[in-house]
Amino acid sequence: MGLMVDSASWATEGREYVGFAAAMLAAMLAGQAGWKATDWVIERRAARDTEQ
Structure with missing residues (x-):
């Protein structure tokens, strides 16, 4: 993955x-x-095909 983040940054700011x-949820x-x-x-399409 392209996430270049060190562990200290993960602990201090989780943005x-x-x-x-949020991207995964979207x-x-x-x-x-x-x-x-x-x-x-x-x-x-199935309903249309059965009508004919």
């Missing part, structure tokens, strides 16, 4: 850690939204 955690939520959208599209 890098908080930022990293990526996780974006992934969840992407999967839900994909599932919705697949369900819509």
Whole structure:
């Protein structure tokens, strides 16, 4: 990883850690939204195919 932080900095200010955690959370939520959208599209296509 590209985190060049020494241990003393981790103990005194955790801004890098908080930022990293926030980025991971945002990526996780974006992934969840992407999967839900994909599932919705697949369900819509399946419903359309069964109607014909």
